[in-house]
Amino acid sequence: MNILLLGSGGREHALAWKIAQSSQCTKLFIAPGNTGTALCGTNIVIKTSEFEKLYDFVKNESIDFIVCGPEDPLVDGVYDFFKERNIPLIGPSKAAAQLEGSKAFSKKFMQRHAIPTATYLEVDATNLEEGLQHIENTSAPYVLKADGLAAGKGVLIIQDKQEAKDALVEMINQNKFGIASTRVVIEEFLDGIEFSVFVLSDGKSYKILPNAKDYKRIGEGDTGLNTGGMGAISPVPFVTDELMAQVEEKIIIPTINGLQKDNLEYKGFIYIGLIKVGDEAKVIEYNCRMGDPETEVVMPRIKNDILDLYKAVINQTLTTQTIEEDERACCTIVLASGGYPEDFEKEKIIHGLETNSLIFHAGIKKTNDDYLTNGGRVAMVSAYGKDIKDALINANASAKNISFENMYYRKDIGWEF
Ligand code: AMP
Numbered sequence: 116m117n118i119l120l121l122g123s124g125g126r127e128h129a130l131a132w133k134i135a136q137s138s139q140c141t142k143l144f145i146a147p148g149n150t151g152t153a154l155c156g157t158n159i160v161i162k163t164s165e166f167e168k169l170y171d172f173v174k175n176e177s178i179d180f181i182v183c184g185p186e187d188p189l190v191d192g193v194y195d196f197f198k199e200r201n202i203p204l205i206g207p208s209k210a211a212a213q214l215e216g217s218k219a220f221s222k223k224f225m226q227r228h229a230i231p232t233a234t235y236l237e238v239d240a241t242n243l244e245e246g247l248q249h250i251e252n253t254s255a256p257y258v259l260k261a262d263g264l265a266a267g268k269g270v271l272i273i274q275d276k277q278e279a280k281d282a283l284v285e286m287i288n289q290n291k292f293g294i295a296s297t298r299v300v301i302e303e304f305l306d307g308i309e310f311s312v313f314v315l316s317d318g319k320s321y322k323i324l325p326n327a328k329d330y331k332r333i334g335e336g337d338t339g340l341n342t343g344g345m346g347a348i349s350p351v352p353f354v355t356d357e358l359m360a361q362v363e364e365k366i367i368i369p370t371i372n373g374l375q376k377d378n379l380e381y382k383g384f385i386y387i388g389l390i391k392v393g394d395e396a397k398v399i400e401y402n403c404r405m406g407d408p409e410t411e412v413v414m415p416r417i418k419n420d421i422l423d424l425y426k427a428v429i430n431q432t433l434t435t436q437t438i439e440e441d442e443r444a445c446c447t448i449v450l451a452s453g454g455y456p457e458d459f460e461k462e463k464i465i466h467g468l469e470t471n472s473l474i475f476h477a478g479i480k481k482t483n484d485d486y487l488t489n490g491g492r493v494a495m496v497s498a499y500g501k502d503i504k505d506a507l508i509n510a511n512a513s514a515k516n517i518s519f520e521n522m523y524y525r526k527d528i529g530w531e532f
């Protein structure tokens with residue numbers, strides 16, 4: 116089979132790495148890809164937003180199906196575009212991708228299908244006063260979420276009442292997050308411990324993939340600014356069979372059934388961000404794709420030929436498949452450019468990348484024979500272990516072999532376990 120993968124991050128390197136292991140993969144192309152995906156297949160110079168150009172390529176190279184890594188093309192309707200042209204794509208339809216594309220949409224979806232989540236109020240210019248009154252009448256912390264896609268930056272958690280009111284006005288009236296925040300969801304603050312569940316759906320049934328936990332803050336001890344993610348572990352030690360059974364019954368099944376009831380076509384990955392409050396799991400967010408860096412620990416723990424799973428999604432025969440989880444734990448550590456998630460310098464020479472361990476490239480470019488930094492998150496170093504601690508020791512040992520000027524990584528990923 117010939118496959119086209121869309122995207123260019125560490126997630127896409129991990130997806131490409133897994134696809135390339137299948138004996139059923141004849142040719143793998145990645146648009147636009149990165150230095151890591153180039154080790155698994157052939158990168159092509161087409162942006163994920165250039166649907167027509169992608170379609171020309173798909174016809175010329177007899178592509179059998181497409182896998183979409185990032186959310187933007189999905190929210191922009193890449194699934195529907197290729198469906199009209201009879202090319203299967205792993206990912207949700209434009210309408211279903213609204214689960215990630217609009218926080219207000221996803222809250223209404225959860226309410227409609229009785230899926231446990233934080234209570235909320237939707238606010239825009241027409242009911243701004245009501246929003247301000249809501250903040251007045253409730254107590255801190257205040258959770259304000261931009262409705263639309265904001266590259267992971269659209270959530271504010273604020274302690275001070277006046278500051279929360281000012282932020283709400285700035286979001287709605289002054290486009291603090293561009294048009295993404297002309298509508299805002301004010302949510303009840305949930306105090307608990309977070310984890311993520313990944314589900315593969317064929318539109319009728321589903322399979323649960325290995326769970327994971329990511330570490331979003333830049334600083335050790337979960338301090339400082341939010342990032343795209345500084346590390347991840349799988350499996351999550353506190354997620355017991357009992358908790359997973361609860362998540363499946365109260366969240367996954369109602370989500371899959373809800374998608375069908377609402378006629379939302381979904382043939383792809385669903386990322387469910389959860390928080391365990393006491394003994395109850397509640398949904399913090401849906402994403403319409405895999406996570407980054409979670410993919411860099413989830414893919415290594417799936418033993419199946421991933422093309423069997425993708426074929427089953429396309430043919431709606433997922434019930435015939437069984438997910439085979441690797442017994443081993445897997446951890447990943449993100450190597451970042453010093454300064455990230457704020458300003459940072461690029462084009463630092465990276466030493467020690469060519470090792471045998473599982474290193475997924477993100478913000479890297481190649482000039483002659485040198486690998487140079489080219490982004491905030493530069494690479495993800497994944498490693499297996501008999502348990503989380505052991506995997507972390509291995510990932511840290513591997514990370515130590517890599518260096519570039521101002522390299523920064525968290526040395527405490529997963530140490531609470
Ligand atoms: P989201 O983009 O919705 O996942 O939010 C980003 C992060 O903000 C989450 O990973 C949580 O750490 C935090 N967060 C979001 N919603 C809530 C909430 N209702 N209560 C507490 N923390 C939240």
Ligand code: GLY
Binds near residue numbers: 402408
């Ligand atoms: N690691 C968080 C995300 O992919 O959204």
